[in-house]
Every structure is written in C-alpha cells, then in structure tokens.
Amino acid sequence: MVEFDIKPIRVTNEELIENRFSNILKGNHACAGCGGTLAMRIISKAFGRNVIYVIPASCSSVRQGFIPKSAMACPVFNTAFASAAAVASGIAAALKYQGRDDVVPVVRAGDGGTVDIGLATLSGAAERQTNMIYVCYDNEEYGNTGYQRSGATPPGARTTTTPIKGKREFKKPVPVLMADHGVPYVATASIGYVPDMYKKAYRARRQIKNGFRYIHVHFTCPPGRGTDPRDCVGLAKLAVDTGLRPLYEVINGKRYLNGISKKQYLEPDKYMKPVEEYLKYQRRYRGYTEEDVELLNRYRDRYRDLIKRHVKYTNPELEEI
Amino acid sequence: MTEYKVLSGSDAVARGVRLSRVGVIAAYPITPQTHIIERLAERIEAGEYNAQFIPVESEHSAMSAVIGASLTGVRAFTATASQGLLYMIEMLYRAAGARAPLVLALANRTLGPPRNIRAERTDLMATRDTGFLIFFAKNNQEALDMVIQAYKVAENRDVLMPALVSLEGFILTHTYAGVKIPDQEIVDEFLPPYKPPVYLDPKRPLTMGNPMPPNMHHEYRIDFHKRLLNAKELIKKAAKEREKLTGRFTGDLIETYMLEDADVVLVSMGTIAEEMEVAVDKLREDGIKAGSLRVRVFRPFPEEEIRELLAGRKHVFVFTRSLSPGSVGNGGQLAMEIKASLYELGDDEKPKIHDVLVGLGGKDVPYSDLVKIVKGVI
Numbered sequence: 001m002v003e004f005d006i007k008p009i010r011v012t013n014e015e016l017i018e019n020r021f022s023n024i025l026k027g028n029h030a031c032a033g034c035g036g037t038l039a040m041r042i043i044s045k046a047f048g049r050n051v052i053y054v055i056p057a058s059c060s061s062v063r064q065g066f067i068p069k070s071a072m073a074c075p076v077f078n079t080a081f082a083s084a085a086a087v088a089s090g091i092a093a094a095l096k097y098q099g100r101d102d103v104v105p106v107v108r109a110g111d112g113g114t115v116d117i118g119l120a121t122l123s124g125a126a127e128r129q130t131n132m133i134y135v136c137y138d139n140e141e142y143g144n145t146g147y148q149r150s151g152a153t154p155p156g157a158r159t160t161t162t163p164i165k166g167k168r169e170f171k172k173p174v175p176v177l178m179a180d181h182g183v184p185y186v187a188t189a190s191i192g193y194v195p196d197m198y199k200k201a202y203r204a205r206r207q208i209k210n211g212f213r214y215i216h217v218h219f220t221c222p223p224g225r226g227t228d229p230r231d232c233v234g235l236a237k238l239a240v241d242t243g244l245r246p247l248y249e250v251i252n253g254k255r256y257l258n259g260i261s262k263k264q265y266l267e268p269d270k271y272m273k274p275v276e277e278y279l280k281y282q283r284r285y286r287g288y289t290e291e292d293v294e295l296l297n298r299y300r301d302r303y304r305d306l307i308k309r310h311v312k313y314t315n316p317e318l319e320e321i
Numbered sequence: 322m323t324e325y326k327v328l329s330g331s332d333a334v335a336r337g338v339r340l341s342r343v344g345v346i347a348a349y350p351i352t353p354q355t356h357i358i359e360r361l362a363e364r365i366e367a368g369e370y371n372a373q374f375i376p377v378e379s380e381h382s383a384m385s386a387v388i389g390a391s392l393t394g395v396r397a398f399t400a401t402a403s404q405g406l407l408y409m410i411e412m413l414y415r416a417a418g419a420r421a422p423l424v425l426a427l428a429n430r431t432l433g434p435p436r437n438i439r440a441e442r443t444d445l446m447a448t449r450d451t452g453f454l455i456f457f458a459k460n461n462q463e464a465l466d467m468v469i470q471a472y473k474v475a476e477n478r479d480v481l482m483p484a485l486v487s488l489e490g491f492i493l494t495h496t497y498a499g500v501k502i503p504d505q506e507i508v509d510e511f512l513p514p515y516k517p518p519v520y521l522d523p524k525r526p527l528t529m530g531n532p533m534p535p536n537m538h539h540e541y542r543i544d545f546h547k548r549l550l551n552a553k554e555l556i557k558k559a560a561k562e563r564e565k566l567t568g569r570f571t572g573d574l575i576e577t578y579m580l581e582d583a584d585v586v587l588v589s590m591g592t593i594a595e596e597m598e599v600a601v602d603k604l605r606e607d608g609i610k611a612g613s614l615r616v617r618v619f620r621p622f623p624e625e626e627i628r629e630l631l632a633g634r635k636h637v638f639v640f641t642r643s644l645s646p647g648s649v650g651n652g653g654q655l656a657m658e659i660k661a662s663l664y665e666l667g668d669d670e671k672p673k674i675h676d677v678l679v680g681l682g683g684k685d686v687p688y689s690d691l692v693k694i695v696k697g698v699i
C-alpha cells in the first residue's frame with residue numbers, strides 16, 4: 001500500500017539558497033546557463049542523500065564530467081538510453097530484497113529518453129507500481145546530440161531535424177499519460193517557478209512514501225533555444241505564463257492545478273499571456289508565422305482540454321505556490 | 322543426501338538458480354526459455370523461495386533490471402532466447418562494461434525469418450564479443466551445475482564479469498532426464514553470499530559509467546580481456562573444489578573422450594558433443610582411431626588446451642551449429658576459433674581442419690550423420 005502524508009509545504013527562496021546540500025557539484029560540464037543543472041540542484045535538495053541515481057544517455061550523463069572525476073555527490077549508474085526505468089526497477093527490487101527501505105532509486109532522464117525511446121520502459125515500471133521516482137528533464141529536444149526534434153518538442157519549433165518549417169506536430173502529453181497509469185504521484189514543474197518545483201520534489205520523496213512517482217520538469221537549454229543564458233529562468237516562466245506548460249499535480253488520482261496555471265484555468269482571458277510573448281525571445285521560433293501561432297494556440301487549447309477533463313478536485317491549501 | 326530427480330533442462334536451470342540463492346530475477350517470456358522463469362515465479366509466489374521477481378515489459382528491460390540489481394549488491398538472474406537475446410544485446414555490453422556478475426541463461430533458438438523456434442546457436446554467437454563468460458551445457462545435469470559454477474567464477478574479484486549459460490532449446494529445455502540435485506549446504510559452501518567490492522550505496526557515493534577519455538578507455542577495454550582470461554584457472558579451480566564437495570569432477574574448460582591415441586578428432590559444443598561420443602565408438606568399431614573434444618567454455622576460449630590436445634592429429638572435424646555468412650571457410654564460428662588456436666603449430670603438427678555445419682534451424686544431428694560425414698572424408 002502506498003502511504004500518504006500530504007501536507008502543505010512552505011519554503012522560501014532564502015531557505016532554498018541556504019540549504020547547501022546538492023548532489024550536483026560545482027565544476028560540472030553543463031553549458032553556461034543550463035536550466036537542467038539548476039533543476040537538478042533544487043530537486044536534489046528536496047530528495048536528500050538517500051537516493052541512487054540512474055541516468056540514461058542525455059545531457060545529464062555529460063554534465064557529470066569525465067572519469068576519474070565526477071561532479072556527482074551521490075551514487076550514480078549511467079545506463080543505456082532506453083533502459084533507465086528498468087535499471088531502477090532492478091535497483092528497487094534489490095533494495096527490497098536487502099531490506100534497505102530508506103533508499104529510493106531516482107531516474108534522471110531527458111525528454112528523448114522519456115517520451116520517445118524509453119517510453120515503454122517507463123510505462124512498464126509505472127504499471128508495476130515500482131517503488132521509485134522518475135524525473136524527466138524536459139528541454140524539448142535531443143540536447144546531447146545537437147538539438148534534434150523529439151516527441152516533446154513543441155509545435156512550431158525549429159530544431160536541427162526540423163530546420164526550416166519547424167515541427168508541425170504537438171508535444172506528447174506524457175505527464176497526463178503517466179497519471180492515467182494510476183500511479184500515486186505525477187507532477188509537472190518548471191525552473192520558472194523554483195519553490196513550486198522544490199515542493200513537488202519534496203512531496204514526491206517525503207510525503208508519498210512509496211510507489212511510482214513521476215515529475216516532469218520543463219527547463220531552458222540556452223543553445224537549443226537560441227537564447228541568452230541569462231534569460232534561462234525568465235523564459236521558462238513565460239512558458240508557464242502563456243499557458244503552454246501548465247503546472248499541476250496528480251496526487252493519488254486527484255488532480256490539482258497550481259498557482260498561475262489554476263488562475264489561467266479559471267480566468268483565461270485575464271491570466272493567459274499571448275504565446276507570442278514566449279516565442280519572441282527564442283531563435284528556434286525566429287521568423288514565426290501566423291500559422292505557427294495558430295498551431296501553438298491549438299496545441300495549448302488541446303492540452304487545456306486534456307487537463308480539464310481530469311481536474312475535478314480542489315484543495316486550496318495545496319494549490320498555492 | 323543427494324536428491325535425484327527427473328527434470329527438464331529448464332527445470333534444471335531453475336533449480337540451479339534457486340540453489341545459488343539468487344535474489345532478483347527479471348525476465349520476459351520467449352520459447353523455449355519460458356519454463357525457466359515460470360518455474361521460478363511459481364516458487365516465489367508459493368513462498369518457497371525468497372527472491373524478487375520482476376515481470377518486465379521487454380528483454381532489454383530484463384537485462385537492464387538485473388544489471389541494476391547486481392550493482393546494488395544482490396545476485397541476479399535472467400533468461401532468454403533468440404529474438405529476445407538480440408533485443409537485449411545492447412544491455413549485454415553494458416552488463417560487462419558495468420562489471421555486473423549476473424547470470425543469463427540462453428535457450429538457443431534460430432533467428433527469424435523464416436520463423437522457427439528450434440535450436441540453433443547463431444543467437445549465442447551474437448554474444449561472442451560482449452565480455453560475457455560463455456558456458457555451454459551438454460545435458461540437464463550440466464545446465465544445473467553450470468549456473469552455480471557461473472556465479473562462482475563471475476563473482477570472483479579477479480573476474481567480476483557477467484556470465485552466460487547456454488543450452489539448446491527443446492533438445493535440453495523440453496527434454497526430461499535424471500538430475501542429481503546437490504544439497505543446499507554443499508552449494509552454500511561452494512558459493513558463498515555475493516559481496517561485491519563496491520555497490521550503489523548513498524553512504525559511499527560512486528559514479529559508475531560517466532564519460533571516460535579515450536586513452537583510459539583503451540586500458541579499460543583491454544582489462545576485460547584479461548579478466549576473462551583470469552577466469553580460465555578459476556574455472557578449473559572451481560571444478561576441483563566441487564569435486565571435493567560432490568565427488569564428481571565436472572566443469573573444466575573442455576571435455577575429451579577417447580582422445581589419447583586418436584588420429585581423427587571430432588570437436589563441438591553442447592548436445593552434439595554427446596552424439597560425438599557415440600560416433601567415436603562406432604568409428605572405433607570400424608577401425609578408425611577417433612576421439613572427441615567438447616568445448617565446454619566458449620569464453621574464455623581454451624586456446625592453449627586445444628592447441629596442445631590437437632597438435633599432431635591427422636583430421637579435426639569441427640561441427641558448428643551456427644553460421645557467419647560470408648566469413649572464412651564454411652562459416653562456422655567454432656571452426657574459426659579452432660583454426661586460430663592452431664595457427665602457431667608447425668606444419669608437421671597441424672591437423673587438417675574440416676569446418677562442418679550441422680543442425681542449423683534445429684535440424685536433428687544423430688551420431689549416424691557424424692559417422693557418415695567423417696567416413697565420407699577419410
């Protein structure tokens with residue numbers, strides 16, 4: 001049985017900064033301004049030390065740096081692209097066999113490793129209700145191999161494999177799909193809303209005591225987006241504020257929209273910023289057309305409908321950010 | 322008291338796994354392997370066997386999961402065949418690279434198309450260069466014993482590499498034969514609990530498998546070769562140790578029959594080797610001085626042993642149940658390895674090698690065919 005102990009979590013920016021524990025150290029090999037490193041740092045603060053990381057091929061494998069050095073302050077197994085959730089399943093089984101129930105395996109995969117090549121593996125581990133936490137670091141591209149289109153690339157974006165017209169299809173709604181697996185915890189998060197991201201990681205690790213937990217983190221990859229590294233956080237925030245990346249949690253099947261995303265849901269005209277505001281800062285949307293905007297709006301509406309169908313519960317205490 | 326049972330090859334493997342006190346099993350069904358994992362799942366569910374069973378969604382995940390378990394410090398096992406093996410092959414290289422001493426049982430089966438589920442060893446040959454120790458069983462008894470021996474050698478700190486136990490699909494997996502089941506206490510003495518030098522533990526954080534610069538990687542790769550070669554002596558040692566415990570000597574790198582004075586030597590692996598022994602008797606009845614040599618361990622390949630034993634013979638017939646299309650000779654991989662092993666012999670000592678493909682697609686290989694083949698040549 002999955003144990004719950006859901007309470008509101010309060011954390012201030014100062015507290016987050018003061019908590020020095022992080023399992024990704026300085027001197028790691030990420031690009032300047034990589035939102036993924038920020039996400040890793042904040043999330044690892046919430047997870048604490050008793051975790052074993054499984055990292056499939058992705059920028060996360062490179063950020064660690066070269067042997068004999070490592071920028072990771074926690075046990076890590078680097079694995080093949082499609083295998084992460086299965087390796088974590090094996091670790092979970094071994095921990096259970098050993099009776100080490102204080103330790104939990106955590107997958108730290110990219111969007112390609114999650115929504116494309118690793119999707120069957122992820123789904124298998126969720127269906128088996130494996131005791132693990134899976135975090136998808138979504139930069140909306142195959143970052144490590146040079147910014148190609150992935151199933152998580154949003155419509156309209158130019159990538160190195162959709163270089164001229166941009167992607168014409170929608171982004172795969174994997175968090176919704178994961179929630180439909182009936183797992184105890186699913187959340188979307190963004191580096192644009194750091195305390196919210198921290199709380200979700202904290203909830204996944206400390207309040208949901210076992211079972212399969214999934215967090216989908218949206219972040220900015222400056223070279224992939226074609227943006228200035230210093231815009232990294234602001235841009236991620238705009239993705240939420242334009243309604244393209246809604247923030248929500250699904251706790252034991254009950255869905256809650258968080259913060260601005262909830263306001264957008266209740267009063268879209270008032271709180272939803274036009275998507276153009278997000279596009280104009282990114283080279284991947286350079287020279288975007290009316291058609292691109294229309295496509296993105298349709299995508300946004302469809303995603304909202306998808307979530308709407310599921311949001312039936314409210315708990316004011318949990319919704320605030 | 323040693324227990325005797327009539328077991329299928331699959332049951333025998335499952336017994337070997339239980340006797341080895343494997344803690345995590347992950348597997349995916351595929352004929353002719355499925356009975357192995359069904360048997361294990363059943364014992365676990367019945368509460369008679371303490372282990373975690375993970376019914377994964379693919380073979381790729383089966384190998385991934387057992388790697389994870391092994392690196393966490395628990396003895397782990399999986400089994401597959403044919404298409405399943407090829408589906409997991411990426412992770413075989415990873416198991417070796419991660420130095421996870423797990424055991425994989427392979428029920429040999431043809432690769433499609435055309436669809437055929439009978440025994441062929443082309444699947445096994447895809448694992449040649451992975452870094453796995455490769456054992457090949459000739460009967461059900463050996464299948465059981467080999468699983469235990471495989472863990473013993475794989476987990477040795479001078480080796481620490483994964484191992485594969487191969488047995489031919491249907492011919493062994495689905496055929497029942499008498500098997501001596503060793504006592505648990507004897508197995509426990511032979512195979513102590515698995516204690517890897519390092520494992521995934523938050524108390525001692527360790528990064529495994531992050532990027533490595535090429536010059537270091539070169540050394541790391543070469544180390545695999547050394548580790549597998551280290552296994553040679555350890556395999557022999559394990560066989561001797563077992564003999565002390567059970568009174569039976571089984572488990573050397575090779576097995577010979579009537580070899581001492583033989584001019585004509587039949588060489589193969591697995592069940593064909595059992596047919597070879599009958600063929601040797603028949604050939605001897607007809608005045609041909611025949612003998613046989615079975616390659617029991619394919620990796621590490623018993624190069625020196627084979628060179629020594631085959632030097633000065635007239636004819637060597639290598640019967641191979643797998644094919645490397647477009648390669649050398651008739652394309653039998655076993656013959657290639659034998660030829661390579663004999664290259665250093667002087668011309669006067671070099672036997673004539675006959676590269677004979679037999680039993681592809683699971684075609685039956687009776688001793689009478691082997692006799693006919695040999696007589697047709699000499």
Ligand SMILES: Cc1ncc(C[n+]2csc(CCOP(=O)(O)OP(=O)(O)O)c2C)c(N)n1
Binds near residue numbers: 057082111113143144
């Ligand atoms: C089986 C396999 N196919 C392809 C690759 C090459 N590859 C390595 S990382 C990567 C992209 C990873 O993308 P994503 O999962 O989104 O992570 P990111 O690099 O963006 O963090 C690819 C295609 C691989 N390592 N393995």
Ligand code: SF4
Binds near residue numbers: 035139223
């Ligand atoms: S390519 Fe993008 S995601 Fe990868 S390390 Fe660089 S900034 Fe981060």
Ligand SMILES: [Mg+2]
Binds near residue numbers: 111112140143144150
């Ligand atoms: Mg990516």
